[in-house]
Amino acid sequence: MKALLRYREVWLLAAIVVLIGLISTRFPGFADPANLRQVFNDTSILMILALGQMVVILT
Secondary structure, three states: OOOHHHOHHHHHHHHHHHHHHHHHHHOOOOOOHHHHHHHHHHHHHHHHHHHHHHHHHHO
């Protein structure tokens, strides 16, 4: 378990889960599957562009 906590990605995932939990307590419909699907649908183009830029930077 200690070896797993050395990775920054684990802490980032934990922060995202905590934020979603906090927002869900304030706005109950936030964690609804339909809302999450809509959020991912709205940001999908931006994610594709970001992945393309990442490939350009890495090569």
